[in-house]
Amino acid sequence: MRYHSPLTFEAASRVAAGASGVTRFLAGGTDVLVQLRAGSVTPDDLIDLKRIPGVGSITREGDGGWTIGAAVSGAALGATPGLVSDWPGVVEGMGLVGSTQVQGRATLAGNLCNGSPAADGVPGLVAAGATATVVGPEGRRRMAIADIPAGPGRTALQPGEVIAAIHLPARGAQGGDAYERFIPRTEMDIAVVGCAVNLRLDGDTIVEARVALGAVAPTVLLVEACAQAIVGTRLDEAALDALAAAARAAAKPISDKRGTAEFRTHVAGVLARRVAVTAYNRAKGNRAKGAAQ
Amino acid sequence: MSKIHVTTTVNGDAVDFLADPRETLLDCLRDHLGLTGSKEGCGTGDCGACSVRLDGVLVSSCLVLGVEAEGRSIETIEGMASPDGTLHPLQRKFIEHAALQCGFCTPGILVAAKALLEENPDPSESEIRYWLAGNLCRCTGYDKIIRAVQDAAAELRGAA
Numbered sequence A: 001m002r003y004h005s006p007l008t009f010e011a012a013s014r015v016a017a018g019a020s021g022v023t024r025f026l027a028g029g030t031d032v033l034v035q036l037r038a039g040s041v042t043p044d045d046l047i048d049l050k051r052i053p054g055v056g057s058i059t060r061e062g063d064g065g066w067t068i069g070a071a072v073s074g075a076a077l078g079a080t081p082g083l084v085s086d087w088p089g090v091v092e093g094m095g096l097v098g099s100t101q102v103q104g105r106a107t108l109a110g111n112l113c114n115g116s117p118a119a120d121g122v123p124g125l126v127a128a129g130a131t132a133t134v135v136g137p138e139g140r141r142r143m144a145i146a147d148i149p150a151g152p153g154r155t156a157l158q159p160g161e162v163i164a165a166i167h168l169p170a171r172g173a174q175g176g177d178a179y180e181r182f183i184p185r186t187e188m189d190i191a192v193v194g195c196a197v198n199l200r201l202d203g204d205t206i207v208e209a210r211v212a213l214g215a216v217a218p219t220v221l222l223v224e225a226c227a228q229a230i231v232g233t234r235l236d237e238a239a240l241d242a243l244a245a246a247a248r249a250a251a252k253p254i255s256d257k258r259g260t261a262e263f264r265t266h267v268a269g270v271l272a273r274r275v276a277v278t279a280y281n282r283a284k285g286n287r288a289k290g291a292a293q
Numbered sequence B: 001m002s003k004i005h006v007t008t009t010v011n012g013d014a015v016d017f018l019a020d021p022r023e024t025l026l027d028c029l030r031d032h033l034g035l036t037g038s039k040e041g042c043g044t045g046d047c048g049a050c051s052v053r054l055d056g057v058l059v060s061s062c063l064v065l066g067v068e069a070e071g072r073s074i075e076t077i078e079g080m081a082s083p084d085g086t087l088h089p090l091q092r093k094f095i096e097h098a099a100l101q102c103g104f105c106t107p108g109i110l111v112a113a114k115a116l117l118e119e120n121p122d123p124s125e126s127e128i129r130y131w132l133a134g135n136l137c138r139c140t141g142y143d144k145i146i147r148a149v150q151d152a153a154a155e156l157r158g159a160a
């Protein structure tokens, strides 16, 4: 295994594009090192991104949006009060990843690019409409996060492409987001189902919504029918029922040791309701989590 | 396999070693630097027995490569007691409360608990339990560990 620590994303991309064997980028390493240890993936070339200047920074842009460097850890997201207040759902999703020790290292881009359908950081980004700056042999491009997952362990990134940063849009007025997952324990487990909701209100009425489901399909799902079920409503009981039904209809899970397909489908509806209520309350400026509206 | 020369700081001392790029920081601490206080319980980030601080951040050293330590600062359990051997209050309270049996998890838990108390000098029981959720103990049932951390926290607050 050759270890590289380039000083620019362009140099990182050149190493990756020129490599012929198994190549991995090293951000927090909390997936890469586990796979190395298990012997499932031993890279020929390992490209550490953490020496690139600026990779550890979180920046609030002039328009109110946020730029998150490729090496920013989950713990660092949670320690940025402005980001927590704008995008609590994104932060709480990544905050569920692993232990305190894992939080000190694990990144959003690594969570995304490892390609687990159950990745906890990803539904929140998709619901937020986040994008990524991707650096590759052809130069830089912006991709929607929703377009990056391509299946378990796969992404739509081309050979040699690396994510330099993740961008969240400006929060704007009367918006709120939330993420929750179901696991059989209280900590340190992999999502059986995850759900993120991001919405915007005009008064009490939802005018925009994005609902993302994790762990119920080969990739995260952005479910348009869920959004339609609640846009134009005040999230009354009928809207919540329609939302849950749309989430269950969209879920195409497998059965495995964590849960049967039937159970996951049911839980997708339960979580969608619960998470929508939290996002709605946050949008109303009421941060009390889960309080019934 | 060509080795890489790594220069780093461990518990305040400048050190260097030759690392195979596949070796973890835990391997390097134990096998190249003779610092065997950090333990390997799992090697996959689940147990916390290998906990160290990397530039002040609590990490599992089994999930860090040795070569990543270049130019960084590392704190391990060996740096916790004073150079004259005086135990840190957490170490003393672990003994007083019998918060260890076989002791395999103890170095990692002490390092993790010290990081917690620096960030939050007065943690609630549930804050302690969540912070230490990545530190597994097969012997004690955790209760005595929690009491020891709470007692050490109280003593440290009193001393401050």
Ligand SMILES: Cc1cc2nc3c(=O)[nH]c(=O)nc-3n(C[C@H](O)[C@H](O)[C@H](O)COP(=O)(O)OP(=O)(O)OC[C@H]3O[C@@H](n4cnc5c(N)ncnc54)[C@H](O)[C@@H]3O)c2cc1C
Pocket (backbone or CB within 6 Å): A023, A024, A025, A026, A027, A028, A029, A030, A031, A032, A033, A034, A049, A070, A096, A097, A098, A099, A102, A105, A106, A107, A108, A109, A110, A111, A112, A113, A114, A116, A118, A119, A120, A121, A161, A162, A163, A164, A188, A189, A190, A191, B044, B045, B046
């Ligand atoms: C004990 C433990 C518990 C965990 N619990 C959870 C959990 O609850 N939920 C969950 O979702 N995950 C969990 N994980 C998995 C892991 O921590 C996360 O997926 C984490 O976010 C990965 O980020 P990283 O920075 O460590 O990635 P790395 O391991 O550095 O990289 C992961 C993958 O992404 C690629 N990559 C990294 N950065 C980039 C980039 N900038 N551009 C392109 N490709 C890149 C790498 O090539 C590699 O394939 C857990 C892991 C451990 C060890």
Ligand code: FES
Pocket (backbone or CB within 6 Å): B039, B040, B041, B042, B043, B044, B045, B046, B047, B048, B049, B050, B051, B060, B061, B062, B063
């Ligand atoms: S040995 Fe590192 S977490 Fe278990």
Ligand code: FES
Pocket (backbone or CB within 6 Å): B099, B100, B101, B102, B103, B104, B105, B106, B136, B137, B138, B139, B140
């Ligand atoms: S004292 Fe034996 S594992 Fe904790």
